[in-house]
Amino acid sequence: MTAINLNKRRKNDDDSFRGSMVENRGLGSRLSDAAIILVLALAAFICVIPIWHVMMSSVSDGKLLLGHKGTVITPVGDVNFGGYQLLFRDSSVMLGYLNTLIYVVTGALLGVLMNIVGGYILSRNTRLKSVMTLFVIITTMFSGGTVPTYMVIRTLGMTGTRWSLIIPGATNAMFMLLVMNTFASIDKAYIEAAEIDGAGHLTTMFRVVFPQGKGMVLVTAINTAILRWNSWFEASIYVPTDKSRWPLQLFVRQLTSEGMEFLKARNPNYDKYLIQYAAIIISTLPILIALPFFIKKLEKGMVLGGVKG
Helix, strand or coil: CCCHHHHHHHHHHHHHHHHCCCCCCCCHHHHHHHHHHHHHHHHHHHHHHHHHHHHHHHHHHHHHHCCCCCCCCCCCCCCHHHHHHHHCCCCHHHHHHHHHHHHHHHHHHHHEEEEEEEHHHHHHCCCHHHHHHHHHHHHHHHCCCCHHHHHHHCCCCCCCCCCHCCCCCCCCCCHHHHHHHHHHHHCCHHHHHHHHHCCCHHHHHHEEEEEEEEHHHHHHHHHHHHHHHHCCCHHHHHHCHHHHCCCCHHHHHHHHHCCCCCHHHCCHHEEEEEEEHHHHHHHHHHHHHHHHHHHHHHHHHHHHCCCCC
C-alpha cells in the first residue's frame, strides 16, 4: 500500500508541476493573436483572389465575360472549357512546356554547381577573399543593364541558342553569398580533419562542406527553378523569332497580348477570349502543385542557413 500511495503522490506532484507551467494568457495576448490571424488571413485572401479570378474566368462564357465588370467569383454564365480546348489544340503550348522544363532542369543543376563552387571559394580564408566578396556584393547593387548584357551574350556567340537562356540565369550573386555564409558557419574542425587526411579542395567541397550545407543549396536551387519557370524577357531578346526555343511564359505573353484580336473576325469565336486565362492557369498550376512539397525543405534550409556554428 505504501508503494501505491507513493506512486499516486508522485503522479499528483507531476500533474501539479505541469499545471503550474501552463501560462495564463491575458486579454492582450489573445488580441495580438487575433490580430496576427486576421492579418495573415487578409494576406492569404489578397494572394488567392487574383488566381481564383483567372481560374473562374477561364471556365466562363466568353461572350458574357467580355462584358463583365469586377472580380469573377463564380463562372460567368455556364461552365465552359472551350478556352482550354482551343489552347491544347495549339502545339506551341506543349513545345513551350518542353522548352521550359529544359531551361528549368539544366539551369537549376548548373546553378547548384556554381553555388557550391562559388560559395566554397568565398568561404575560405584566402588572401583575395575580401576582394572577391566585395566584387560579388557590388554586383547585387549595380547591374550593367540590358544592352551591355546583350552585347556580352552576342560576343560569346550565344544569341539564338538555348545557352543564352540557361547560363546567364543559372545563378546570381545573392545565391552565392547565401551559400558562402552557410559554408562559413560550418565548424572548421571538419575541414581541418579532411585536410589532415589528405583531402583536396574538390573532396572537401563535395564530401565535407556540401553535405552540411545542402539545405541552403537546395533553397537556392528551388528559387533558381522558380525564376527560370517564370522568365520570358530573356527569350524575347535572345531568341525573339525562333519559336522552337521559346519558353512557355513567352507563349503565354503572346496569347494574352493577342487576346482581343478575335473580335476582328466577322463571326468571332468568343472562346478565344478565354485562351489568355487558360494559358495563365496551365503555366501557373505546376508551381502551385510542386511548391507545397518543397515548402518544408525551404523553411528548414533557410533556418539552418541562418544559424552560425
